[in-house]
Amino acid sequence: MGRFLNRLQPEVSNANPPANPSAKNTLMLGSGAVILSSVMFFWGTGLHPRWWLTWLAPLPILLISPRINGRRAFWMAAVALFLGSLNMWFYLLTAVSIPIWLMLLFSVVPGCIFGLAVLLFRRFTLRGDLWKAALSLPVSWVTFEYLNNLASPHATFGSIGYTQMDFLPVLQVASLAGIWGITFCLFLLPAAIAATLSPMGTASQKKRLATAVGASLTLIIGWGSWRLTATPEPEHSVKAGLMASGVDTIFPHYDAAALKLLQDYSERTAGLAAQGAQVIVLPEKIALISDQGAGEADALYSAVSARTKAIIVVGLDRGSLTKRFNEGRLYSAGALGASYEKHHLVPQLEDVDQPGTTIAVLNQPSGVWGIQICKDMDFPALSRQYGAQGVGLLLVPAWDFTLDGWLHGRMAVLRGVESGFTIVRAAKQGILTVSDDRGRILAQQDAATVPFASLVATAPVRHDNTLYVQWGDWFAWLNIAGLVTLLFSRARTQGRA
Numbered sequence: 001m002g003r004f005l006n007r008l009q010p011e012v013s014n015a016n017p018p019a020n021p022s023a024k025n026t027l028m029l030g031s032g033a034v035i036l037s038s039v040m041f042f043w044g045t046g047l048h049p050r051w052w053l054t055w056l057a058p059l060p061i062l063l064i065s066p067r068i069n070g071r072r073a074f075w076m077a078a079v080a081l082f083l084g085s086l087n088m089w090f091y092l093l094t095a096v097s098i099p100i101w102l103m104l105l106f107s108v109v110p111g112c113i114f115g116l117a118v119l120l121f122r123r124f125t126l127r128g129d130l131w132k133a134a135l136s137l138p139v140s141w142v143t144f145e146y147l148n149n150l151a152s153p154h155a156t157f158g159s160i161g162y163t164q165m166d167f168l169p170v171l172q173v174a175s176l177a178g179i180w181g182i183t184f185c186l187f188l189l190p191a192a193i194a195a196t197l198s199p200m201g202t203a204s205q206k207k208r209l210a211t212a213v214g215a216s217l218t219l220i221i222g223w224g225s226w227r228l229t230a231t232p233e234p235e236h237s238v239k240a241g242l243m244a245s246g247v248d249t250i251f252p253h254y255d256a257a258a259l260k261l262l263q264d265y266s267e268r269t270a271g272l273a274a275q276g277a278q279v280i281v282l283p284e285k286i287a288l289i290s291d292q293g294a295g296e297a298d299a300l301y302s303a304v305s306a307r308t309k310a311i312i313v314v315g316l317d318r319g320s321l322t323k324r325f326n327e328g329r330l331y332s333a334g335a336l337g338a339s340y341e342k343h344h345l346v347p348q349l350e351d352v353d354q355p356g357t358t359i360a361v362l363n364q365p366s367g368v369w370g371i372q373i374c375k376d377m378d379f380p381a382l383s384r385q386y387g388a389q390g391v392g393l394l395l396v397p398a399w400d401f402t403l404d405g406w407l408h409g410r411m412a413v414l415r416g417v418e419s420g421f422t423i424v425r426a427a428k429q430g431i432l433t434v435s436d437d438r439g440r441i442l443a444q445q446d447a448a449t450v451p452f453a454s455l456v457a458t459a460p461v462r463h464d465n466t467l468y469v470q471w472g473d474w475f476a477w478l479n480i481a482g483l484v485t486l487l488f489s490r491a492r493t494q495g496r497a
Helices: 002-007 023-044 051-056 059-067 070-095 100-126 130-151 160-164 179-196 203-229 255-274 291-308 374-378 380-388 405-419 467-471 474-496
Strands: 236-244 279-281 311-319 324-332 335-341 360-364 367-371 393-399 422-428 431-435 441-446 453-461
Touching: 023 051, 023 059, 023 070, 051 160, 051 179, 059 070, 059 100, 059 179, 070 100, 100 130, 100 179, 100 474, 130 160, 130 179, 130 203, 130 474, 160 179, 160 405, 179 203, 179 474, 236 255, 236 431, 255 279, 255 291, 255 311, 255 453, 279 393, 279 422, 291 311, 291 324, 291 335, 311 393, 324 360, 324 393, 335 360, 374 380, 374 393, 374 405, 380 405, 380 467, 393 405, 405 422, 405 431, 405 441, 405 467, 422 453, 431 453, 441 453
Parallel strands: 236 279, 236 422, 279 311, 367 393, 393 422
Antiparallel strands: 236 453, 311 324, 324 335, 360 367, 422 431, 431 441
8 A cells, every 4th residue: 555655646747846844733734634524524424414514524634635745645534534434333333233344344445545536636736737636536436436336235325425415406416417416516616625725726727716616516506496496396196194113013023923013004004094195105024924924914905905095005024034025015996906026135134035126117197106115215226217117106115223214214315306206205213204306305204213103295296307317327437437537647647757
């Protein structure tokens, strides 16, 4: 690593390098930058992020990086992000039970990637290539997040773009470029500020850079604000009922207990129908039930749907302790109308579950509906398939881990912005949520700390044919191409020096 960092030491041309501060001043500046950045990463990311801090978190490290040597800049950046990532350790160690070595990997690898990205920023800054410096950080991080999304069983979980779920104007860029567009904006602003405030470059360079980046981000946020106000009125809507359990029986494994709990849910489901609910979504994995028991559950909910005239989606594990299917079973007009099997399974916790391979799309009088289950919503590509089918309402049984109820629920909400549909998501030990295709939360109810929580709300059924549905991850690939171009540019210029 040391030899690699030495190779990244800049050869500054056509400009005098900035004077090196004293060792004491360097230590003070560096320590202050690490503390400031790590605190902002800690509070600006994680399970309940303060979205505005995320825009500023990289700035202290970027500001100091041209004023210290490359090795020190790398380690300061890596340590800052590592310390910021500690906000997830309690959750991952206790709720998800991730081994400590994997926890370290979760924190160390992104820290090192951030350190390398800061080195690239520093090199272009010291050479006076301020435009390249400003672009190098966002294209590096988008590339890292996208490749991680392709390789990881957790897909987009951990993306910094999810920190902006409460900042709706910038959230709209996901309808064009996916979550990658949000991540790009988050890193472009601090990189542009740091490049503009650096001791290198000319005044005219800095003016052009500040003007272009400021105008671009203003245009993006302005367009996002307009998109929120210009939402077309839906032609159709349905009354949706949601229900989930929190602290009582969570996941019975035998038919007798499973059918008792399902009976309990069915009685409460009838209560939601009495409040006007036309479609009712129950959580994922209410119980593990055998094939024979599933037949009894089908008869139970078919009868409830016939009596209440409501469509009911029930989350079940069907099979045995060694081989089963995580299903969302839909009952309509007194019969089992559709069954969807979860595609993306949680490692270790669902090792015996068999992954599904098909999507479930239903044509209803109000529009096109679809079904997904919990972790499927971490994967933009699967939701994009539903968007390509013109789905206007997605029904999602889910099971969260109490602490991550807000974050995991909002991750699902972003899929609706990307692929243009309303989401009705009922999460056991999480939050009951109804959100529209702009990412607005139309209704929600905590279901993590009570035996049973329920919610009835109006859900618009409207499909928005977004650019992201049509073009997919075009922006992520553009960032990859941009990073390769910048690296080639760096290497070619270095070769001539």
